[in-house]
Amino acid sequence: MQFKKVVPCMLALLAALSPWGVADQPALLTFSEGELKAILAHGPWPVLPSRDPSNRVSGKPEAVALGERLFFDTRLSGTGAFSCASCHAPESSWTDNRKRGVAIAETDRNTPTLMNVRLNRWFGWDGAADSLWSQSIRPILDPRELGSRPRQVAALVRGDEQLSCRYRRSFGAPPSATDDEGVLVDVAKALAAFQETLQSARAPFDEFRDALARGDRHAAARYPVAAQRGLKVFVAGACGTCHTGPNFTNGEFHDTGLPFFAAPGRVDPGRHEGIKRVRESRYNLLGPYNDDAARVTATSTRHVMLEHRNFGEFKVPSLRNASFTAPYGHDGQLATLADVVRHYSELNLDRLHADGEQLLKPLRLTAREQQDLVVFLETLSPYGNSWRPEPRPPCE
């Protein structure tokens, strides 16, 4: 399928007067078969929801309600001052827009957005968790984040009438009076059930992609020309090799040449440490808390291998909502999308092993190409985060 460039005479006249051509006028650039195939692979959006078999309350409305309540509850923290939402703020697209997350103390990493988090296979910048519920345990216990303990979490759920009631509705029984860890894991599963519902709305790119898919050139031409040019740069630069599929990520880990000193004399080992931690965790999918009796969900955890190259690798983030989730990189070292694009344009090969990331080469983009690529990336964000807390009747 070929789409010919549509440039009416009037627009051609305007183009002659504008250094950026017909950037603000409806027009559809010509996309090759290869480009179209690459573009269509980034949809459709949204991805249909599916239950997490490792979490018996995944998709259960009662658990979603419990998880939402817990997510905003500062009593979950050791100091009583922080909740999950302190760093994953809904008004900031479920992140905090800081370089590094800060709760009880500053962490080494940028707070990733929770938008579309259910689509991950590994969780966290280092993939140290293999399920959303096990990932939800980590910040609760991390002394720099919520700094809590299983006993405190269990006591909260047992002692609070509304939490206890919702727990019973979710799990079919009241919280155990003796098994603190079991209650902690269930709390994490309820938190996961809530986070699974955080899905970004359709973005301008999705309208464009679907218009191309159905051959609607008129609708496709509404997509800004600068974004179309940026999309071409994105495809030509093979950015979609890692930022693949509808969620613009392959969910894997790579060394993109960003420095990974966490502090002078101390590095963040990234995926290398993450693999060790996920294999050692008693909350992993091979452990006793996986609700998938057949352990089909544990296949990746069973087979993940530690390699030297993993040292300094970090998760490929989704590009959806990127406009709202600055700063960028595992420790927020890139302030703007323009900085991200410049990083890949001027990629420092000194930072990459000759037998490491073979695909990564400097894109060597012109200033206009860089601007176009930024415009394209901005079209992967909807017009805002439409999430609002649902009014929920008291649990009885």
Next chain:
Amino acid sequence: MKPLIGSGSTTVRRLSAGAALLLISFVSGAQEPLPIFDAHIHYSHDAWQSVPPQEAVAILRKAGVRRALVSSSGDDGQQKLYALAPDLILPSLRPYRSRGDISTWVRDQSVIPYLEERLKRYRYVAIGEFHVYGADADLPVVRRVVQLAKEHRIFLHSHSDADAIERHFRQDPEARILWAHSGFDRPERVREMLRKHRNLWCDLAWRTDHAPGGRLDPDWRAAMLEFPDRFMVGTDTPTPERWHFIAEHSRWVRTWLAELPRDVAEKIAHRNGEAVFGKMLAPSKPEQH
């Protein structure tokens, strides 16, 4: 002829004492981690500030590295370390003034006077690690590098495929080559190359396929048992951050080496490196400028 086994309480006491000594020796031996000869370290220009020389030397010593073959993009790096710890550092001359030279050096004639000047000023045990593949190994710059190694009786540390290694040896059949990363080749191919070239040694840096999950692969084990004198270990530190991986790497190496007979493990851990490179700088102290 003395009896092999004595009789009476004295003999028993002697045997007990001997057994106890043996036990103590075994236990203390088991507790002593294998020293490491790290045959693949870089200390390039971007590392000098974030991992200062004192810290770099401390990292090596703390990891149980007895000796390290060190090259730098921007040759001053290993000279800084060598000046600080001549007992620990074995300098290798890299034909890169910055790591960006990796893909261009083979056609860059200015590399040769640079190398010649450095070879006049400092002492080295090798030229490398450099990257060259296939027919590029026959380019004039690379040929001259092979000749320089011959003239100075030092090694080549070549990050290359088997084809380039063959070309090095055709240019100088007496060349001594440390094959970086064992060419990232299969163990069968590595064995073929080692059988064919008596002056070829292999480092195992960066790769994990010889010991996936910390367990020695059977094919690699066979290669190591066939050529126990020809393998060395190495961390590879292309970026400053990876200096903080050296200790972790040494621990990992000791894990899979423990599956080999002790004498083979010791050779691969450090004795091969010592035997090959250890005495090359011994006669005199290096010039310092």
